[in-house]
Amino acid sequence: MKDIFFRKRMWRRAELKKRYDVVIIGGGAHGLATAYYLAKNHGIRDVAVLEKSYIGAGGSGRNTTIIRSNYRTPEGAEFYRDSVKLYESLAQDLNFNLMFSQHGHLTLAHSDRGMIVSAERAEVNQLLGIDSRVIGRDEVKEICPQISLDGTFPVQGALYHPPGGIIRHDAVVWGYARGADRGGAEIHQGVEVTGIDVSDGRVTGVQTSRGPVACDTVVACTAGWSTQIGEMAGVKVPIWTTILQACVTEPVKPFLDVVIVSGQLHIYISQTDRGEFLMGSGVEPYPTFSSKGTFAFVEELAKHMLELFPQLAGTRILRQWTGLCDMTTDFSPVMGVTEVEGFIVDCGWGTYGFKATPIVGTTLAELVATKKTPRLIEPFKLERFYTDTLVSEAAAASVTH
Numbered sequence: 001m002k003d004i005f006f007r008k009r010m011w012r013r014a015e016l017k018k019r020y021d022v023v024i025i026g027g028g029a030h031g032l033a034t035a036y037y038l039a040k041n042h043g044i045r046d047v048a049v050l051e052k053s054y055i056g057a058g059g060s061g062r063n064t065t066i067i068r069s070n071y072r073t074p075e076g077a078e079f080y081r082d083s084v085k086l087y088e089s090l091a092q093d094l095n096f097n098l099m100f101s102q103h104g105h106l107t108l109a110h111s112d113r114g115m116i117v118s119a120e121r122a123e124v125n126q127l128l129g130i131d132s133r134v135i136g137r138d139e140v141k142e143i144c145p146q147i148s149l150d151g152t153f154p155v156q157g158a159l160y161h162p163p164g165g166i167i168r169h170d171a172v173v174w175g176y177a178r179g180a181d182r183g184g185a186e187i188h189q190g191v192e193v194t195g196i197d198v199s200d201g202r203v204t205g206v207q208t209s210r211g212p213v214a215c216d217t218v219v220a221c222t223a224g225w226s227t228q229i230g231e232m233a234g235v236k237v238p239i240w241t242t243i244l245q246a247c248v249t250e251p252v253k254p255f256l257d258v259v260i261v262s263g264q265l266h267i268y269i270s271q272t273d274r275g276e277f278l279m280g281s282g283v284e285p286y287p288t289f290s291s292k293g294t295f296a297f298v299e300e301l302a303k304h305m306l307e308l309f310p311q312l313a314g315t316r317i318l319r320q321w322t323g324l325c326d327m328t329t330d331f332s333p334v335m336g337v338t339e340v341e342g343f344i345v346d347c348g349w350g351t352y353g354f355k356a357t358p359i360v361g362t363t364l365a366e367l368v369a370t371k372k373t374p375r376l377i378e379p380f381k382l383e384r385f386y387t388d389t390l391v392s393e394a395a396a397a398s399v400t401h
Contacts, residue, residue, distance in 0.1 A: 010174060011181035016188055019214040020048040022368060023206055025193050025229060026221035027051025028060035029169075029354060030346055032176035032187070033361025034219055034368075039183025041362070042369035047185040048215075050208060052192035056173035059223040062323030063354040064246050064280045066259055066270065068105050068164035070132045072121050075379040076332060076393045079359060081130050082376065084163055086358030096175035098167050099273060103257045105164025106140060110153040110264040118159040125161075132161045144258050151307035153264045164259055166270050166278075169354060176361070196232040196343070203233065203342035217368055219344045224289070224324025226334075226347030235338045238385050239326045239348050243290060244283045245297045247320040249312070251275035256309075265304035276318060279305060283325050283351065293320040325350050330390035335364070336373050336381040344368065345382065352393075 022038065024031045027049050038044040051057070067087055069080035091098045109115045118134045125132035136157045137149050149155040177187055188210075195207035196218060205214035220229045230237040256271040266281045281301055298317060306313055326348045328334060333356070334348040346364055349356070363374040373381065379391050 010178045011187050014186045014188070016048070016191065016208070016210050016213065017186075018212075020186075021046040021215065022048070022217045022219065023213060023215040024049045024219045024221060025206070026058070026223070027055040027177075027187060027189060028058050028221060028223065029056070029173050029176060029357040030060075030360050030364075031219070031221035032173060032180050033357050034221065034346075034364045035180035035185040036176050036183060037361045037365035038368060039180065039185060041365055044365075044369055045184030047180075048213065049180065049185060049187045050191045050193055050206070051187070051189050052209075054189050055177055055187065056170055059323050059325070059349075059353055060173050061170055062246070062321055063169055063351070064268065064270070064278055065166045065169050065354070066105070066164070066268065067100070067102075067167055067355045068161055068259075069130050070105065070107070070121060070125050070159060070161040070164065071393060072124060073332075073391050073393055074124055074128065075391050077124055077128050077130060079376050080356060081128055083356050083359035086362065087167065090172075090175070090358055094175035094179050096171060096178065098171045098175060100165065100167040102163050102165035103259075104143065105161040105259040106143065106261065107159040107161070108140070108155050108260065108262040108264070109157045109159070110155060110262070112156070114264065115157050118157065121159055130161075131163050132159060134158070135160045144256070144260065146255050146311070147260065147308055148310055153307075166259065166272070172354075172357060176357075193229070193232070196229070198233055198340055198343075201339075201341055203340060217342045217344065219346065219364060219368065221346045223326055223347065223349060223353055226326050226345065230345065233338070233340050233343045235340055235343060235345070237334060237345060237347060237382070239328055239334070240287050242284045242286060242288055242325055242327060243322040244280065244325050244351050245293050245320065245322050246278065246280040247293075247298060247301065248272070248276040248278050248318050249315045250318045252277070252312070252315060260308065262304070262308070265307060267301060267304045267308075269305065269308070277305075277312065277315070283327065289324065291322050293322055329385070331393040332391040333380050334382050335360070335377045336367065338382055
């Protein structure tokens with residue numbers, strides 16, 4: 001009878017041991033997914049996930065929940081294609097309701113050049129088997145009757161991506177946390193990594209706020225703090241950090257059942273299950289670790305929002321927040337091995353990280369288990385910055401970052 005009144009914890013509260021096979025720094029979606037797939041796919045269970053705050057406190061709990069794979073480069077599009085495929089069955093795999101809704105994604109084009117870029121992206125997507133195509137303004141209006149097409153920058157058409165949609169981000173974090181725990185991994189919240197031990201060119205352990213922990217492999221999944229973690233291991237990561245701001249309105253009667261993105265207006269919009277309009281823009285153009293939002297962001301966002309949906313003029317902003325973003329020069333992530341043996345990085349995601357969660361966890365787990373870099377993440381290795389083999393993904397951002 002007691003189970004009726006007292007729910008069991010979703011994951012255990014274990015004592016931090018002196019040694020693990022693998023230590024994952026960062027209790028966000030990427031770190032938890034890696035722990036989950038290490039156990040599920042490779043039987044590696046002696047894993048500790050160390051999070052200095054609470055799980056999902058960083059980018060995993062602050063993103064705007066959009067899932068898509070309509071990227072510009074073949075390397076990026078293929079990578080996110082496989083991530084969306086994993087998302088489609090993830091709720092069943094984790095036995096956890098993630099509230100994934102694939103109701104389509106429209107990237108608006110406001111000029112001839114915008115239509116050309118959309119066509120280029122559509123061609124790359126179609127060659128990789130991704131459902132993505134260019135549509136005219138009449139079909140945009142058919143898909144989203146509520147939108148205004150004749151604002152300051154009239155809409156000429158859009159890149160339509162039917163598999164795109166939204167998902168509950170905290171549910172993804174909790175689902176992976178429970179799955180990792182059931183697989184044998186330990187999740188330690190409130191444990192900050194203060195140093196990484198390196199001897200003879202390889203990792204031997206980490207220093208934490210609860211004492212030293214020995215290990216053979218360290219995986220760094222710390223969006224926003226990647227340069228600091230890299231420095232602890234003596235690895236320089238070519239990243240700068242800034243913030244992305246977002247906000248939601250008060251709930252209104254649901255009428256928007258597609259994700260709207262405009263690079264010209266620097267805005268993306270979706271409506272949540274609760275009826276709130278969830279909106280974001282580009283990252284700030286300066287390095288910062290500030291957690292404070294700005295009025296200029298809300299002012300500009302509201303102006304462009306009303307160009308597309310003037311019927312929301314009387315709607316109030318409910319709340320506003322920021323999240324840290326690691327930015328690379330080519331707008332693609334950094335994944336894989338480093339010059340320090342046993343130290344693996346997963347960083348530089350900009351604003352793309354959450355939508356890549358399942359494939360990141362799968363490929364990083366494979367790398368840890370086999371010591372071989374999976375083909376999908378080969379283009380994103382750290383050494384590309386030294387061999388001049390960058391993967392320029394700026395055109396896929398759809399907003400200014």
